[in-house]
Amino acid sequence: MCGIVGYIGKGKAANILMEGLEKLEYRGYDSAGIAILNKNEMEVRKYKGRLKVLKESLEKNSIEGTIGIGHTRWATHGEPSDINSHPHLNGEHTIAVVHNGIIENFSRLKDELKEKGYNFLSETDTEVLPHLLDLYYDGDMVEAVKKVVNKVEGSYALAILDKNNPDSLIAVRKDSPLVIGLGDGENFIASDIPAILKYTRKVYILEDREMAVITKDKIDIMKTDGTSIEKEIYEVTWDVEAAEKMGYDHFMIKEIYEQPKAIKDTLSPRIIKEGKLKLDEVNLSREYLNNIDKVYIVACGTAYHAGLLGKSFIEEYAKVPVMVDVASEFRYSNPFIDDRTLMIVVSQSGETADTLAALRLGKERNAKVIAITNVVGSSVSREADHVLYTWAGPEIAVASTKAYTTQVAALALVALDIAVKRGTIDEESLGNILKELKKVSGLVEEIFKDVEDIKEVSNHICKSTNLFFIGRGIDYDVAREGSLKLKEVTYIHSEAMAAGELKHGTLALIEKDTPVIALATQDNLFDKMLSNIKEVKARGAYVVALAKEGNEEIEKSVDKVIYIPKILDKLAGILAVVPLQLLAYYVALERGCDIDKPKNLAKSVTVE
Numbered sequence: 001m002c003g004i005v006g007y008i009g010k011g012k013a014a015n016i017l018m019e020g021l022e023k024l025e026y027r028g029y030d031s032a033g034i035a036i037l038n039k040n041e042m043e044v045r046k047y048k049g050r051l052k053v054l055k056e057s058l059e060k061n062s063i064e065g066t067i068g069i070g071h072t073r074w075a076t077h078g079e080p081s082d083i084n085s086h087p088h089l090n091g092e093h094t095i096a097v098v099h100n101g102i103i104e105n106f107s108r109l110k111d112e113l114k115e116k117g118y119n120f121l122s123e124t125d126t127e128v129l130p131h132l133l134d135l136y137y138d139g140d141m142v143e144a145v146k147k148v149v150n151k152v153e154g155s156y157a158l159a160i161l162d163k164n165n166p167d168s169l170i171a172v173r174k175d176s177p178l179v180i181g182l183g184d185g186e187n188f189i190a191s192d193i194p195a196i197l198k199y200t201r202k203v204y205i206l207e208d209r210e211m212a213v214i215t216k217d218k219i220d221i222m223k224t225d226g227t228s229i230e231k232e233i234y235e236v237t238w239d240v241e242a243a244e245k246m247g248y249d250h251f252m253i254k255e256i257y258e259q260p261k262a263i264k265d266t267l268s269p270r271i272i273k274e275g276k277l278k279l280d281e282v283n284l285s286r287e288y289l290n291n292i293d294k295v296y297i298v299a300c301g302t303a304y305h306a307g308l309l310g311k312s313f314i315e316e317y318a319k320v321p322v323m324v325d326v327a328s329e330f331r332y333s334n335p336f337i338d339d340r341t342l343m344i345v346v347s348q349s350g351e352t353a354d355t356l357a358a359l360r361l362g363k364e365r366n367a368k369v370i371a372i373t374n375v376v377g378s379s380v381s382r383e384a385d386h387v388l389y390t391w392a393g394p395e396i397a398v399a400s401t402k403a404y405t406t407q408v409a410a411l412a413l414v415a416l417d418i419a420v421k422r423g424t425i426d427e428e429s430l431g432n433i434l435k436e437l438k439k440v441s442g443l444v445e446e447i448f449k450d451v452e453d454i455k456e457v458s459n460h461i462c463k464s465t466n467l468f469f470i471g472r473g474i475d476y477d478v479a480r481e482g483s484l485k486l487k488e489v490t491y492i493h494s495e496a497m498a499a500g501e502l503k504h505g506t507l508a509l510i511e512k513d514t515p516v517i518a519l520a521t522q523d524n525l526f527d528k529m530l531s532n533i534k535e536v537k538a539r540g541a542y543v544v545a546l547a548k549e550g551n552e553e554i555e556k557s558v559d560k561v562i563y564i565p566k567i568l569d570k571l572a573g574i575l576a577v578v579p580l581q582l583l584a585y586y587v588a589l590e591r592g593c594d595i596d597k598p599k600n601l602a603k604s605v606t607v608e
Contacts, residue, residue: 002100003029003072004178005195006159006169009186009216014063017070020188020195021051025597029072030080035087035096036068037166042093046071046085066216067166069159069189071098077106078123087161088127090134091119094163097133099126100191101155101176109152129158141165142213142226145172149209149224155353159189169214172224173206177351177379180204180212180219182233187214193236194394201236205377234377250595252397252489256581257448262402263574264441265391266409271438275431279417282370282386284342286421292342295322296367298330298358299346302400302484303407307346308477309573310411316570317419317433327354331361339366344414347371348395348403350378359383372410374403388414397596399488401581404481405444408574412437436568440575443565447578451586453562454579457544458586460560461515462490468506469496469580470536471519472529478573479519482580488598489588499532512540517580520547520554521564521572533557546576 003024007016017034032054033046043063047053051072071086078084087096103109106125109132114120118131132151136144141162149156155175162170171178171189181188181196181203188196189212193203204221206212210229213220221229248254272278295314297307304326311322320342325335327345337343343362347355350373359380362369371384374392381387390406416433419425461467467486469479476498483496497506499518510516516536520529526547534557537543543558548566555561564575588595 002074002191003195004098004100004157004159004189004191005070006068006161006171006189006214007186008067008167008169008214009183010066011186013065013068014058016199017068018051018055018058019198020190021070021072023194023197024072024190024192025051029074031073031075031082031085032071033073033085033087034063034068034070035089035098035161036063036065037161037163038063038065040163040166042089042096042161042163044087044089044093044096046082046087048080048082048085067161067169069096069098069161069169076102077125084122084124086126088122088124088130090130092134095130095133095137096161097126097129098159099129100157101174103128103152103156104154105152125154128152133160139164141170142211145170145211146224146226149174149211157191167215170211171206171214172211174208175353175356175379177349178206180206180214180221182219186216187219189214194396197236202233203236204231205234207382208379250397250585252399252401252595253585255395255397256401256578256585258393259402259405259578260441260444262390262392262406263409263444266406267413267437267440270413271434275434277413277416277420277430277434279388279413281388282414282417284368284386284418284421288368289342289418289421291340292320293340294336295320295342295344296335296337296362297322297324297344297346297411298327298355298362300327300352300354302404302481303346303348303352303355305477305481305484306404306407306411307344308480309408309474310344310346310415312474312477313412313415313570314418317415317425318422319424320418320422327352327358330354330358335361337362337365337367341365341367343367343369344411345369345371345380345384346373346407346411347378347380348374348392348400348407350375350380352380356380356383370414372407372414374406398598398601399485399584399595401485404577405574409437409440412571433568433570436571439567440571443567443575444578446565447575451582453560454582455586457560457562458583458590460542462587462590464492464515466509467492467494467515467517468510468536469494469517469519470499470532471496472499472525472532473522474570474573475519475522475525475529475576478576478580479517481577482517482519482584485581485584486587488601489584489593489595490591491593491599492587499529503535507535507539510536510539510541514539514541516541516543517583518543518545518558519576520545520551521576522569523548524569526551530554530557546579548572
């Protein structure tokens with residue numbers, strides 16, 4: 001959520017900041033603003049709404065200057081408005097701050113500052129920061145920052161612009177991501193790499209309680225207690241074009257079509273020709289895995305749904321009980337974690353605040369932690385004991401697609417690795433499953449060859465106000481992800497139900513022409529799903545079935561069938577989700593929705 005950019009150098013700061021903010025639009029936002037030092041005067045523009053409002057203002061009346069900070073805000077404290085937008089300033093307009101995160105003790109700090117005579121204009125938690133900096137500033141802004149971060153509680157990534165120090169910016173990080181880009185006679189701050197990738201591939205990744213003093217020619221990094229730090233430069237290897245639409249109308253459809261490559265990139269380096277698994281990144285010993293008594297998979301949203309399939313893999317192949325928990329609830333349920341617990345955290349960005357907090361709780365209680373993430377150098381990748389990267393490439397659309405399928409593929413590999421080391425799978429079975437896994441990317445390509453049935457269904461249901469997904473076993477887990485996708489990008493109310501639970505309440509909501517998407521990809525549950533389909537069909541539902549090729553019998557009981565290629569039941573979820581992603585996309589297209597940036601949502605949720 002939210003986006004930060006900062007620039008100091010020889011270029012026009014306003015243009016560079018706007019370019020950076022445009023690259024961060026995918027993170028979700030409701031307002032945007034910039035602050036630039038122009039002839040030693042602090043000039044601020046900030047507006048509610050999309051970036052085009054800010055852009056139009058700058059086109060009418062540009063701001064000169066070669067140092068500045070910018071922000072896209074996703075509201076947490078105070079409604080979206082010009083006043084609540086970032087940057088926030090001190091009373092004299094000499095200090096500007098942009099902030100990602102939440103200051104948890106802002107109310108008490110605000111009261112203390114009011115008693116000292118400070119006036120507040122906004123409803124935000126962030127506004128305490130420039131006033132605190134003003135309070136502690138005695139000519140040395142670095143010292144003021146140190147005092148402020150010791151005073152505030154919560155999460156933050158900060159970029160600070162100071163009129164009295166016109167040749168430097170300050171960046172600080174705790175829990176919310178922040179990187180420093182290294183240029184030639186210019187340097188950058190960003191909350192995510194795409195914002196600065198046009199200008200540099202060399203970045204420092206700040207860790208918790210680290211700060212940087214940035215001039216156009218130098219970057220000094222230290223801990224917030226002042227201890228100097230030497231950091232390694234991280235070289236970005238993916239191309240800027242990977243974060244562009246490349247001729248597609250939306251990032252979401254581009255990323256759906258990138259799934260065959262993403263899945264192949266996740267699987268290929270880890271499945272060797274002899275039908276064996278090579279998972280060097282997860283270096284858990286046979287002795288350790290034979291002594292674990294449970295596995296926790298902890299994640300949020302789409303990653304949580306991937307975790308549900310991971311549970312099925314691990315329990316089937318490794319014979320270990322698995323609990324899948326929503327990260328935002330995990331810490332508050334007093335989970336049973338000890339040194340015999342293996343914990344797997346899943347996060348596309350690697351910065352999801354609740355998932356990161358769950359990871360830290362697991363480590364405090366002596367669990368080993370595996371992180372499955374897409375972002376090299378992210379917080380979960382640095383703090384976990386082992387990390388398995390999905391290599392999906394940058395995912396820009398808020399509605400996650402290729403992250404999900406690559407996470408499921410990675411979880412399958414982890415499950416098989418555990419199974420091999422625990423001796424719960426024989427060599428022949430392992431070889432057969434790996435052979436099926438290697439087919440997956442090609443089978444997804446098959447789905448793309450004919451999407452007319454999906455478009456026809458989307459045209460039929462695009463005016464619906466309620467929709468249901470039903471399934472059994474793995475199909476129910478996939479149904480939950482399909483339902484989430486539809487909700488995210490179409491704003492249609494959608495629920496996923498375990499098909500066997502229909503009689504326990506949901507049938508009361510089924511009436512004539514209610515759309516029901518029925519997943520029936522599991523051979524051992526196919527007959528039972530047919531019975532559930534007939535239940536909703538008898539109440540007048542418009543039923544679309546998702547089934548494997550060869551199961552034409554289902555056509556007699558439904559209005560429309562979308563087929564996926566034949567594959568092992570356990571792996572069908574990776575294929576089955578793809579038509580559901582396409583369905584969500586085409587329904588959103590029919591409804592004229594802002595597909596890549598759904599209202600009220602953010603790509604990376606970096607606050608609790």
